Amino acid sequence: MTRLSVLSEASRLGAEQPLLLWLLPLALLPLWLSPRRATPLPSLGAVPSDTLSRGIGLVLRGAGCLAVGALVLALAGPYRSGARVTRTGIGAEVSMLIDRSGSMNETFAGRQPSGAEESKAAASRRILGDFVGSRAHDLFAVTAFSTAPMLVLPMTDRHAAVRAAIQAIDRPGLDYTNVARGLGMALAQFGSGRPDASRVLLLVSDGAAVIDPRVQDGLRAAFARIRPNLYWLFLRTKGSPGIADKPTGEDTPQAAPERHLDLFFRSLAVPYRAFEAEGPEAVAAAIRQIEGLERDPIPYVETRPRRDLAGFAYALAALGLAILVAAKLIAVDLRRSGAPRIRAAAPVPPRTIAA
Amino acid sequence: MIPGLPLGRNLRSRRFQASALALVLVLATFALPRLPLTRDGVAVLAVVDITGSMNVRDYTGPDGRPESRLETAKAALRSLVAGLPCGSRVALGLFTERRPFLLFAPIEVCADFAPLDGAIAALDWRMAWEADSRVSAGLYRAIDLAAEIDTDLLFITDGQEAPPLPRGEIPAFEGRLGAVRGLVVGTGGYALAPIPRFNDRGRETGFYAESDVQQENRFGAPPADAESREGYNPRNAPFGAAAARGSEHLSSVRETYLKALAERTGLAYAHLDGPGSLAAPLRAAATPRPLPGSLDPRPILGGAALLLVLVVYAAGPLGALRARPSLTPRKA
Numbered sequence: 001m002t003r004l005s006v007l008s009e010a011s012r013l014g015a016e017q018p019l020l021l022w023l024l025p026l027a028l029l030p031l032w033l034s035p036r037r038a039t040p041l042p043s044l045g046a047v048p049s050d051t052l053s054r055g056i057g058l059v060l061r062g063a064g065c066l067a068v069g070a071l072v073l074a075l076a077g078p079y080r081s082g083a084r085v086t087r088t089g090i091g092a093e094v095s096m097l098i099d100r101s102g103s104m105n106e107t108f109a110g111r112q113p114s115g116a117e118e119s120k121a122a123a124s125r126r127i128l129g130d131f132v133g134s135r136a137h138d139l140f141a142v143t144a145f146s147t148a149p150m151l152v153l154p155m156t157d158r159h160a161a162v163r164a165a166i167q168a169i170d171r172p173g174l175d176y177t178n179v180a181r182g183l184g185m186a187l188a189q190f191g192s193g194r195p196d197a198s199r200v201l202l203l204v205s206d207g208a209a210v211i212d213p214r215v216q217d218g219l220r221a222a223f224a225r226i227r228p229n230l231y232w233l234f235l236r237t238k239g240s241p242g243i244a245d246k247p248t249g250e251d252t253p254q255a256a257p258e259r260h261l262d263l264f265f266r267s268l269a270v271p272y273r274a275f276e277a278e279g280p281e282a283v284a285a286a287i288r289q290i291e292g293l294e295r296d297p298i299p300y301v302e303t304r305p306r307r308d309l310a311g312f313a314y315a316l317a318a319l320g321l322a323i324l325v326a327a328k329l330i331a332v333d334l335r336r337s338g339a340p341r342i343r344a345a346a347p348v349p350p351r352t353i354a355a
Numbered sequence: 356m357i358p359g360l361p362l363g364r365n366l367r368s369r370r371f372q373a374s375a376l377a378l379v380l381v382l383a384t385f386a387l388p389r390l391p392l393t394r395d396g397v398a399v400l401a402v403v404d405i406t407g408s409m410n411v412r413d414y415t416g417p418d419g420r421p422e423s424r425l426e427t428a429k430a431a432l433r434s435l436v437a438g439l440p441c442g443s444r445v446a447l448g449l450f451t452e453r454r455p456f457l458l459f460a461p462i463e464v465c466a467d468f469a470p471l472d473g474a475i476a477a478l479d480w481r482m483a484w485e486a487d488s489r490v491s492a493g494l495y496r497a498i499d500l501a502a503e504i505d506t507d508l509l510f511i512t513d514g515q516e517a518p519p520l521p522r523g524e525i526p527a528f529e530g531r532l533g534a535v536r537g538l539v540v541g542t543g544g545y546a547l548a549p550i551p552r553f554n555d556r557g558r559e560t561g562f563y564a565e566s567d568v569q570q571e572n573r574f575g576a577p578p579a580d581a582e583s584r585e586g587y588n589p590r591n592a593p594f595g596a597a598a599a600r601g602s603e604h605l606s607s608v609r610e611t612y613l614k615a616l617a618e619r620t621g622l623a624y625a626h627l628d629g630p631g632s633l634a635a636p637l638r639a640a641a642t643p644r645p646l647p648g649s650l651d652p653r654p655i656l657g658g659a660a661l662l663l664v665l666v667v668y669a670a671g672p673l674g675a676l677r678a679r680p681s682l683t684p685r686k687a
Contacts, residue, residue, distance in 0.1 A: 026665065033668045064668065071381070071661040075654055100456075144458070147484040150449070152458045154473035161467040164446075165459035171500075174456065174484045310653060314384045317660070321378040328371040329362070 013309075016077030023072045030064025060327055067320030074313035082304030089137030091298040092198040093155060095228070096128070097186035099205035100144045100173040108279050109238050120206050120235045121170035123280040128204070129166050131287050133159040137300045139197075141189035142166070145182030146174035155189055157300065179203070179261065180211040180219065187222045198296035199228040206235040208261035210253040216264065223268045230265055230272040231290050233283065234258065243274055370667050377663040384653040392650045395643035396443035399537070400501045401432055402455045403448070404512035405480045406488035407563075408606040410551045411513070413544035414629070424542045425480060428511045430630040432475050438634050441465035442646035446506055447474055452485035453492035455500050481557055488517040491526050494539070494616055501535045507641045508537030508622065509633070514609030519601075521572040522579075525615060533621035538640040542627045543608035550606050563604040571599035 015021060104121040106112065113119040118126075132140055140162040141155040153165045183203070190199055211219070223230075236242055243262045253260035265272050273293075275286035365371055409425040416422035436445055444461035462471050490512055501508040520526075549562035577593040586596020610626065617624040625636035 029665070029668050033672060064664075067377075067664055068661065068668075071657055071664065074384075074657050075661065077654070142459075148482050150456070150458065150482040151477040151479075152474065153470045154477060156467075156470035156473070158467040158470050161459070161462045161470040164462045164467075167460040168457040171457045172454075311385070314381055314653065314657065317657070318378060318381045321374060321381060321660070321664070325371065325374045325378050328368065328374055329365050331361075331365055 012081045012083070014079055014081055016079065018076060020072065020076040023075075024069060026072060027065045027069030029068060030061050056327075059323065063320040063323035063327075065320075067317050067324060070313045070317035070320060074310045074317060078309040078313060079306050080309060081306045085302045085304065086299050087302055088297045088299050089135075090295055091135050091137035091139070091300070092200045092229075092294045092296060093139045093141075093190060093298070094200045094202055094294075095141045095143065095155070095186045095189040097143045097145065097182050097201065097203045097205075098124070098128075098169055099146070099177055099179075099207070100150075100169065101146045101177045101205075101207070102173045102175065103177075103237070104173050104206055104235075105170070106237070108235065118280055119170060120237075121173065123283055124204050124233075124235065125166055125170045127280065127284050127287055128169075129163050131291065132162045132166060134291065137298055139298075139300075141186070143182060143186045143189060144169070145178060145185070147176045147178050149178075149182040149185040151185060151189070155191055177205060177207045177209045179205065179209050180215045183211075183219055184215070184222065187219075187226055187228070190226050190228065197298045198294060199226060200231065200290070200294055201228040202231045202233065202290065204233045204235070206237060208234075208257040210257055211261065211264055220268060223270050227270055229294070230268070230270050231286075232262070232265060232272075232274040233286055234274060234276050235283065236276050236278050238278060242276055370670065373663045373667045377660040377667075380656045380660040380663070384656050387652045387656070389649040389651055392648045393645040394440050394442075394648045395638075396440045396646040397637065397641040398444045398461055398506040398644055399509050399637065399641060400446040400448060400457075400461070400497070400504060400506040401509040402450050402493075402497045402500075402511065403428055403432070403478055404450045404488070404490070404493075404510075404542070405478065405483050406451050406515075406517065407480070407486065407552075408488065408513050408515040408517070408550050409542065410480055410553075411543060411548045411606045412551070413546070413548040413607075417630075424513055424627075425478065427630065428540075428542055428627060429475055429478055431627055431633045432511070433472055434630045435633040435637065436464050436468070436471060436475065439464045440646060440648070442648070443644075444506070445471060446504060447471075447478075448497065448500065449478070449482055450490075450493045450497065450510070450512065451483040452487045453489035453496070455493055455497040456484075457500060457504075460504060461506055486517075488515060490514055490516050490612075491520070491528075491616060494620065495526075495528055495530065498530055498535045498537075498620055498622075501537065502530075508535055509540065509637060510537070510622070511540040511542055511627065512613070513543040513606060514541060514613040514616075515603075515606050516609075516612075517603070518569040519572045519603055521575045525612070525619065528619045530620070532619075535620075535622075536640060536642050537622045538637055539613050539617040539620075539622050539624050540627050540633065540636075541608045541610050541613045541624065543606060545607055545610070547602055547605035547607045550604065565600065565602075565604050566598075568604045569599075570601035570603045573599070 105119050107117045107119055109117070113122065132138070137157070139155050139157050140153070140159070142152040142162060142165040144150045144152050153161060156162065186201055186203075234243055241247070241256060241258060243258050245256065245259065247255040249255060262274055265274070275289070277283040277286055403425070405425060409428070410423050412421035412423045414422045414424060414427040416426070439445070441464065443464045445464055446461040447458045448455040449458065450456070458474065464471060494510055494512075497508055497510055551559050552561050552563050552567070554560045571594065573594050581587055581594055584595025584597070586592050608626065614624045623636065623640035625632070627633070
């Protein structure tokens with residue numbers, strides 16, 4: 001093993017209750033104290049010193065240290081955290097920008113939902129919910145917008161959380177459709193972490209708004225830097241102007257915001273597609289198409305489960321304790337084994353010897 | 356076997372018994388399975404007030420600098436979420452204008468901790484879609500929302516109504532008292548503090564002055580004392596002739612009002628004292644939701660074994676201390 005790999009190995013060790021490790025000095029206790037019976041003896045000098053006794057003494061002290069130290073260690077809950085392995089799967093970083101303006105709660109026919117007719121929000125909730133989690137390695141971020149953009153979830157691989165965010169999108173919406181600031185926030189959701197991953201910005205809205213010319217330049221710069229594939233899922237209400245429809249009067253952004261948002265997107269020089277959906281089936285078809293288009297490899301990190309090391313510590317403790325218990329079991333007192341009897345009232349305080 | 360071993364005596368020795376028991380306990384850690392156990396988790400909808408008055412900096416941050424109510428509330432929520440038992444679920448909503456806005460349905464706090472924590476950290480007053488702050492309406496609707504998604508409610512607000520309530524009367528609560536349990540969290544200091552003001556690009560430009568905000572709600576019927584006001588005219592000046600004066604441009608936590616709201620809706624009330632102050636009151640107020648869990652018996656067994664071993668080692672010197680008086684030679 002090289003030094004580096006030893007270091008990385010050591011950096012993965014951890015404890016659940018690291019504060020308990022402050023008790024580790026207790027493991028030195030057996031060096032001073034003996035668990036054995038005190039036998040009154042005038043002086044240790046009375047017993048001839050021999051290598052075997054010293055050896056046994058050392059082993060017993062060592063076993064004591066081991067038992068106490070390993071128990072403290074085991075209580076602290078040692079573990080080795082799982083290695084983080086980078087793998088490659090099929091998927092993309094998807095930043096969803098979802099319109100939460102009030103009109104999303106109407107049906108595709110522009111009415112209040114009733115009976116079998118779904119609202120646009122309910123349809124996108126159902127279809128987007130299926131989209132999330134259909135591929136294991138997609139990452140998602142969710143941004144909502146109406147008058148102001150709202151960061152709902154940062155970029156994450158936790159699909160359950162993303163589905164929880166999508167579940168909330170058919171709740172009553174807010175006031176207006178202010179798409180420019182929403183786009184800014186949705187672009188900011190792409191981190192700098194995965195430069196090689198394919199990036200997808202998915203805008204789901206049922207309308208558009210004028211993008212303030214002052215904001216346009218900032219957005220252009222952000223698009224040029226992040227270079228996402230842009231998809232606009234336009235939930236068109238029946239009878240309302242579509243993306244391609246030219247207004248009868250003056251062709252200004254105010255008169256035809258959808259058309260001009262589309263023109264703005266086309267001018268960005270990023271891969272862009274607009275899907276005009278006039279019903280739930282069309283939304284589902286558009287999502288399937290996007291899924292089919294985004295088949296790029298994406299690196300993802302897999303964390304192996306961590307390994308509990310407390311079992312090892314308990315095994316060491318058991319070993320130390322077993323030695324101590326065995327020593328206790330075969331302990332022999334000098335007094336009982338025919339050694340010279342010593343009076344308890346000896347003038348010298350008793351000393352302990354290893355028996 | 357060595358002949359002459361005093362086995363019987365050794366077996367009866369307290370120290371041997373203690374050491375052997377410790378060994379048995381340690382060996383038991385390998386045999387005992389994890390014990391099944393139910394714990395009390397929570398399922399809660401946290402609704403955070405992001406109106407202008409939440410920008411008042413009347414808390415002290417961890418670095419000793421003034422910190423806004425919103426930042427303190429976020430820190431408190433994050434520490435609350437980090438401390439909830441696994442299996443608890445948290446949904447997040449915003450409050451401004453007169454209604455809560457659900458950001459996401461309940462998320463499990465352990466497996467999905469990272470996005471949940473990130474979403475709380477990203478809460479910002481700039482997400483507000485309107486500047487009004489009708490706290491009672493927001494609270495009543497948040498209660499309905501919590502009932503719909505089957506959670507308890509944690510409503511974090513400073514209680515400042517903007518515009519002020521007409522005649523200071525609390526609007527009636529039409530829901531069923533106690534149908535949703537939870538906690539109203541009063542946020543802010545008890546002393547009046549100025550409210551920061553931001554321009555349309557989100558930059559701070561100063562503080563609100565007395566004339567910048569509505570000091571009295573002059574919609575609907577005038578208050579009872581209107582007749583005694585200067586310049587009162589029933590048709591032309593039903594609220595008196597003078598401009599309303601007051602302290603609505605300053606903010607402190609409206610505790611009496613929030614307590615009254617909590618009582619009316621059957622929720623509990625707690626004041627936000629700092630990042631760590633949410634867990635205990637929420638646990639007391641929330642519906643306990645039993646979660647399957649398991650208890651690792653090893654720390655208990657190991658702890659007992661450690662105590663036994665330490666006692667065995669300490670018994671020697673302690674015994675000697677006790678025995679010493681009889682052993683020290685008496686001076687003649």
